Amino acid sequence: MAEVKLHGFWPSPFSHRVIWALKIKGVDYEYVEEDLSNKSELLLKYNPVYKKIPVLVHGGKPIAESLIILEYIEETWPHNPLLPSDPYDKAMARFWIQFGVDKGPIFLKLLHSTGGEDQENAAKDFLEVLKIIEEKALGDKKFFGGDTINLVDIAYGNLAYWFKNLEEVLSIKLLEPSTLPRLSQWAQNFLEVPVIKETIPDHDKLLAYIRRVRKKIVAEQLNK
């Protein structure tokens, strides 16, 4: 079997997405930790367009962009399917994955928000997004994929742990049982899935990392 390598970054939820998919499919891979402040020659060669992680390299051929990598993994290792087989249901799954991408800027606004009103508005907008996800994408299902997780769960996975840590750093409470009961339950269930539980970074380590990221963001904003 051709060699599989993953170039990643330990706190990156985009990196984690690929790890989860590979582990669910039982694919053996070599993990390469990248230093994003000093990107390897190899990374720049594999991803000249974005110069980012994650990059999956299969038999020497590189694939960039986590969602694109997920589709490749799904097609190359079709056992333990992570997309519905019915074309319409598959289209719905892709629609909701795309929805998450479209709303990325709203999340970034929250991550980069400074000062009371700025943060309040950003949080309010993001809450609206979460409500749509809960109501229309998840509904009453246990997972976005139904009884088991699929690519949609993987795509939204960062909400269950990365975002929860950000809430702590920003002292906000959005993803709570009182405001988003079904999505909160989903987050709990998601974190209990063995593959997820075993691979997400240590809570305290990730929290410290996010605090550092926020500190840097706030410092940059003040210097403007």
Added chain:
Amino acid sequence: MEEVKLLGTWASAFSYRVLWALKLKGVQYEYVEEDLFNKSELLLRCNPVHKKIPVLIHGGKPIAESAVILEYIEEIWPQNPLLPQDPYERTLARFWIKFGEDKFPIFYKFFHSVGEEQVKATKEAKELLKVIEEHGLGEKKYFGGDNIGLTDIAYGWIACWLGVLAEAAGVQLLDAESFPKLQAWADRFKEVPLIKDNLPDPDQMLNYFKLRREQLVASATS
């Protein structure tokens, strides 16, 4: 066979993506022109999340988001395949489709901005065109290789809309001197019979986008 309906608008490149894919596959469909200032009940019911076109309705079931619709069409109607068979090549095709989607706001910025901001946006748009030309297209005849595929369809707006948008906004973007390969691709793309026969009227488009630009400038400078 189940009924196929396409909700679209005549000036939208996203609408045309779906139209082209359906025609290339020889799928019979009913086209419904939407008035975006007076959206139909059908549109609002079929795309409650975004309330946008295009929407494909197949056997009564709606699908929104043009990139998602294109993948659906490719799967349901496998004749005249628009994605490569090889999984790695398919992935590259999808990568480039996604690149266009992700960068679209940057591309569109030149149309929405004035003054210094427009100068900066135009420069950024040109840099993106360079990336697409060098890394996406390379030496290929089409993004899809010898024949057009989903990636060509997804970038159809560069061939058929960008020139009009640039003219309406008073900037220069795609030209043969700066982007020889991309310009050559654009010319080839527009000559593909099914594309050539299914393009909005260029004069109508220019008038439409000139008016849009005037409205945008008016609200930007007020």
